[in-house]
Amino acid sequence: MIEVDGLSKIYGSTTAISNVSFNVEQGEILGFLGPNGAGKTTTMRILAGYLPATSGTVRIAGYDVHENSLLVRQRIGYLPETPPLYPEMTVEGFLYFVTRIKGVPAGDRTTKVRAAIERCNLEDKRNVIIRKLSKGYRQRVGIAQAIVHDPPAIILDEPTVGLDPRQIIDVRNLIKSLAGTHTIILSTHILPEVSMTCNRVAIINRGKVVATNTPENLMTQLTGGSGYELEIAGEPALAKQVLQNLAGVSLVESMPSGMHGHTPIADNRGYLRVISQPGSEPGHEIVMALVRAGFGLYEMRRVSATLEDVFLQLTTEERNLPSEVEDEAKEGEAA
C-alpha cells in the first residue's frame, strides 16, 4: 500500500534523511520510531506530499506522490505535528469543509462526516467551536479530518504528543480501531507507543532506517530476547569493562536506580544489566568472569529484553558499525 524507496532530503548543508526505504502492507500499522531530529517529520511530510524529496520515490496505493499528488492526497489522511484546524469553525462545519476540499461527492459528505464524528467520539462536540476544545479533543478533530474522506492510507506525525495519559489511551485505541481497514504510519519517539499500537516498527536514527521488523522479532533477533540483571560488589564501570567483551554478551549498561527500581542498598554495590546475543546464554561465563576479576555477586536474575534495549542498541552512537560511520563521513565529504 505504501512503498518508500531510496528517499533522501537535503536542506542546504543538512542531510535530514538519507536513502530511506520501507513498505507498509495493506491494513498494517507501522511505527516510525526515532529520537528527536532523526528525520521523522521530514519523512512524514514527504509521504503526505507536502514536501518534495531531494531523491527517491514514494508510491501510495500505486500512485507516485510526486507525479500524481492530487490522486494521492485523495487517498491519504495526514495528521501533521500541529493539526491544521480552523479555530472559528464548529467541529462538524470543519469536517464538512475538509470533505469538500478532499473531493468527496456532495451526496456522500453527510455520511462521511457522521462516521468520522462517531469513530473519534466527537458526538458531544459536533457543534462546538474548535477554539473552545481541549487539547485532547482537538487532537481527535485532527484525526477526524485525516480519516473523514475514508482514505486507504493514514499518516500520523506524533499523534499523542502533549496529551494527558487518559487522552493518550483514547487516541491509541482509536488508531488501533482503524487498522485492518486502513494502512497506517505513525511517527513517534515514544517506545511504548510502538509496542502497544503497531504491528511493525521502522527505527530511524540520524536520517537512516537502521531496522524494520515486528517489535517481537526485533527484540529476539537483536538482543537475543533476554539478559541478566546483576547486583555486584565493586565498581560498576570496571565490572562493565570485564563483561562487555565476553562471548555471548551484546550490551552491558549500568542501572543507577538499582535492581528492582529501588535505591541501591549500599554504597559499595553496583547494578548492571547485561543483554545477551541471539541464541546465547552467557550466565555461567558472567559469573566466572566476575569472580575471576575479584567482584562479589549478591544477586543475578534473568530479564526479558525490551524494545527500549533494541532502540538504545541501534541509536547509541558508540554502537554504530564502523562501516556506517565511514559511509556518513564519505557522504559529508561529498556534500
Ligand SMILES: Nc1ncnc2c1ncn2[C@@H]1O[C@H](COP(=O)(O)OP(=O)(O)OP(=O)(O)O)[C@@H](O)[C@H]1O
Ligand atoms: N526546514 C528545515 N531546514 C533545515 N533543516 C531542517 C529543516 N527541517 C528539518 N531540518 C533538520 O533535519 C533533521 C531532521 O528533522 P525532523 O524534523 O525531520 O526530525 P524529527 O525526527 O521529526 O524530530 P523531532 O522528533 O524533534 O520532531 C534535523 O537535523 C533538523 O534540524
